Amino acid sequence: MKLRHLHLTGFGHFGDVDLPADGADLSGRLTVIHGPNEAGKSTLLEFIRTMLFGFPVRERDRRFPPLAGGRHGGRLHVLDDEERAYVIERFAGRGSGTLTVSAERGRRVDPATLQRMLGHASALLFKNVFAFDLDQLRDVTALQEAGVTDSIYSAGVGAAGLTQALAQFDASCLKIYRPNGRKQPVAQVLAGLASVEEKLAASAAAAGQYGKLRAERETAERALAKADAARTRAQHESVRAVRLHDAWSDWVTLREVERELERIAPRPEFPSDATTRLENAEASLAEVSARFERERTELARCRSAAAAIKFDAALLETAAEIETLRRKRDSFTTALDELPAGRAERQSLEQEVAQDVGALGRAWNADRVERFDTSAPVRKELAEVGAAYNGALQSQRDAEIACASADRRLRDESARLDAVREALHEIPDPILDAETLGARRAAVNRLRDELVSLDAARTLRDQEHARLGELQTQRPEAQPLPFWQRTEWIGAGATAAVGTLALAGGVLAGGTGLIFGLVAAGLLAATAIFLALRARKAPVPLAWKQFDKAIRAQKERAEAAAQAVQAIEARLPERAAEAALGEAASESDVAEAKEGLDAAQKVLDMRLEHEGDLRAVERQVRLAQQDVERARTAAKEADASAEAARRAWILWLDSRELAETMQPDEVTELFGRLDTVRAKLRQLADRRRRLAAIEHDVEEFCGLAEPLLEQRGEARYQTPAQLGPAVDALIAAFDASREAKEEKERLAAQVKVARRRLADVTAEQKHAEEALQHLLASAGVDDPVEYRRLAAQQARRAELEPQARECIAGLVRRSGPGQAFEEFRATLEASDLDSLQRNRQRTADRLADQEERRDRLIARLGELQQQLTTLEHDISAAELRQDREALQTELAAQAREWATLTLAKALLEQARRRYEEERQPEVVRRAEEYFGRITGGRYPRLNAPLDQQQIEIIQADGDRKTPAELSRGTQEQLYLSLRFGLIEEFASHSARLPVIVDDILVNFDPERAERAAGALRQLARSNQVLVFTCHPSTVDLFQRVAPEVETLPLPDRG
């Protein structure tokens, strides 16, 4: 965008002012606009901002009211980036003011065109970056306000988390590993590894002892073998000494026994139990003699008892019959008891059956009852045929009922139909059909609306005319002076006349006179034109102009209101015709027509309702007729089914030889009664069988008992009841005879036994006497007393001999048999107890010494073996190695994590370095170029560190500074350069907006000011640049640096 011309209608102290004042364009790209202090630079700056971006919305923020009169606002003539001309006009009003944007020949365009021309820049961006003064240049926050920090400080490059990530990675690294740290996992794992290594070294050292320990074990084993031999020898000696000592008492006893034995001569014929044998022989003889007496007495007793017993032998021969009678005796009594009751019960049952069979009818007898089949299949058949028969009869009855019901409904619906038809006849025919009626109602409503509108339009027209009249009467009478009465016009006319004279004089003089005349005439003509223009622009008195304008506007409004009335009046006849009314229809006509239409609508609605009812009842009648037909058809079908079922039932009755008149329920009952009679018939047959069996038993018992009784000579009995006790007596007599016979046989057997035992005892007695005699004879004596004396002597010898043997056995047990015993005995004979005790002590001491030495060797060997076994089976080293591997795995994992984090940090730092070196934001890159140029190369580079809201200034020597470390002027140069960068960057992708700076070079030294002017000149190649200044030196500076610069004095105050 480029500003061509400014017209300030009323803004601050400018009223109706143009810039440039002569109506020309700001044709150059670089223009210095100069004027003294308070000439209005700030006002112009704000005017341009306001025209482009609008008035402040709040009244109190509007700092430049139209102090010199005129409407608050003005116009800008601009060219867009495609060199198309537009006029932007904005006056104060609601919001940001009334904006008008016009294109060529005053054609208005969409106000949004302005936004497009501005590249959608915000007011703040324009104020802080494109149109600023010295204060704004120095204000650090100005750029933040402009929302451009992202463009400058690398925001939006995705490095927002860089600093945090670096800090986090660093912290995580230090958590894992810190040089010389002790608590971190790496340090702890290393400590663990050192400990494990130490233990492993100890374990390895122990394993190195294995060979030495084995050699030592072999030496110890050999020494132990020798010690074992020595101990065995000492053990033998000690044992012999102990045994000699222990044998001393046996040895002394042996010597005494042997001496006594020498005094008793041995008698081999005397057994060791000689006395006992004698006593036994004498006792045996006495006992046998006593038994002989007892047996003889017993034999005599048995013989006399047997002779006293008698019995009936004939009766005993009938034992089989007696036993049969005994077995059947109880059942005989029971049969006699049951017979009368059984016979009475049979008779009663016979009568009952006869009655039941008779009750079944004449066609029935017991035989038919038994034969008649009432089994389950027949019963099932009866149920099926009977149910079919009953079901068909029920369906027949239901069909008849349905038929009657349908007839009744048809009669009811026919009566309703007649009633509805009668009601419909009584309703009159409608005047209009529904469609016509609806259209007519709409037309009447429209006509009514038009009449209301006409009334309102006429009122407005009258009000506007009245207002016009008022304005015309209030208009002041003041009139502008005729042009000839105004000094400007007089001056202009006079000057023109003098010019004409000068020209005429020149023509007449010719030669140089002509030239002089032409120059003078030109100068005078120019003066005349100037004065005329000025006169034309002289202001007209304000009130007079305002009234004229208001009257013109009111006239327009009055005419518009009159035209509206005419338009409605023109439409009315057509609306009236649509509503079927006359052209002059009034509002009352309309109301009357509306009532007529409402009545017609009511009649139409009622008729439609009754017609609907009629159709519904007709449909019901048709449905009832259909129901009647269906019911009659169903009744006929039910009749046919019932007849078929009845025939099937009669056929079934015939097949069972039953009466055709029987119903299914009756047959079912008959079946039940037949079952009852049949059960009684079976009960009667059973009763008869049981009674016959009892009578048979009685007869059989009597037949068996009577011959036996007769054989015993007893009279014949009249009744079976009398027979019972006789039989009981017979059985008792039989039992007594049998017992007597058995007792007699037992006593006979006892006599035989007693006789045999007496013979045996007699033989025993003889044998005992012979044994006693033989014992005495074997000892060579015939007297038991002598026998006893010799036996006592031999008994003593028998006591001594075992003692001697026992002593010798004790000695042999200690010495061993054979030669060893002889030597042992000889040693004892040659020793005494004291010498034996001394020898025992000496050998025991020697053995203890040997034992102790051997134990020591065994203990050492055990130790060695244990050490070797421990080494051979030691798994602690394996565990330690496993632990070491686990720790190394842990260390590797920790190191890997640490390395990952460290490399992540390195990647971020490397990427940041590269970014800062190679990919500074475009704005910074452009600013860097300007700043380097303005500072004469002192600061060749700018750097916007990633993830930081600041700019670093890099000196030629590489040192870095922050903006705060720069001088005031240099800071301003930095911020100016950043703005230039932003302006170029904005232009590259959006719009080239005009740049307006207000005395920003005041703090620059002359060199840098000149370079800054050069930079502005460079910027002007892409963007229009307006430089406001109050310093003539600045004008000079620009004229020196940029010869093409245009200078423009600020316009006079209005």
Added chain:
Amino acid sequence: MAIVRFVHAADLHLDSPFRGLREVEPAIGAELREATFVAYDKIIDLCLAEKVDALLVAGDIYDARDRSLRAQLRFRDGLQRLADAGIRSFVCHGNHDPLDGWEAQIDMPEGCQRFGSEVEAVPLDPNEPDAVVVYGVSFPQQDVYENLARRFQRDARHLYAIGLLHANVGSDSGHAPYAPCTVEDLERSGMDYWALGHVHTRRVLREHDPVVVYPGNPQGRHRRESGARGVALVDIGNDRQAQVQFRDVDVVRWETIVLNIAELSGEQQLLEGLDERLDGIATADRHAVVVVRLVGRGALHYPLRRGDTAEDLRARLNDSLRGRDPFVWCAAVEVETAPPFDRAERRQAQDFLADILRLVDEIQAEETPPAWLREPLASLYEQGKPRRYLGQDPVSDAELLQLVDRAEERCVEALLAAEDGSGATERSAP
């Protein structure tokens, strides 16, 4: 009919610990410590069951610097079982158990041939000195850079020659370059079968003339030694052709589960996915140690990165796996996920984040990472104690570039968090 049948084993590394486990339950720890021994016992069982003629062990039986007496005794005990059954054993030593390394004075059983620092030829059956002969040599010290294969020269009288050697054939970059040689060197020696050790992954470098075999180590001890591990059971037929069968003897198997979070809708689905994969592993007939790697870009990245989520997840998985037999133990949950954003598109932007992405791309494209990346790491990695445990060359170029990728993710997270205004996300502990 076979001339000879033998088991070829190598790199037993008895009693050496499992690596990469930060913590483990005591009972499982005990199983892991026993694992190399149990695998060795299974080798002995295999020899007895298959009635082989010999067991060949090609070095690195144990780690001499560990001075594990238990390892040597258990090794001796196994060979004793073979000797009792009339099976011979041939052993050479490698860089981990060189001849000058620490060794307890333990007598090896009869029938066990330990090779010295010079190549020897020992008949497999002393009664048939010219039939099957085993040539072998041991490392005199750890650092052997000589091409030992060139010392092997076959005696023409021998019917079948087996070379037993611990060596790096073909300069395998995954293993230390000890006793380096080429397949051609092996071919020139005239051996029929090369029983090699040193490379821990089973492979047949050549199938005939000669047969060159690495059986791999019998028990994987860290995540890079995943999959089946075992020995080679070799039958040499009358036609002198070798039939090589690999037999698994490992007790604990390392497994890696890789789960892409891009396909997961939430944490519940993540857990279900992990459970499903772990169930698949748990059905195997061996113990398993599992490393879970979560990869891919997705919204789950943020919760996974938060606090101790990875460690909590690992604990939760181990809780759910507790009590299984065979056991399954989750050694680590590695969160290698990335935030859900289109890196390629974001890289086109003109903001600072895009600068970071382009910078990382430049680093990745360079032949060697720039010095400014390595310098800040020196304060930890070049320090005495850490350097001792992190290795002499702790961060290789490849690892450094991996770390750069992780570092990029951290930068992206921090910058995106700042953009969202939610503040930087707290990092997970390692």
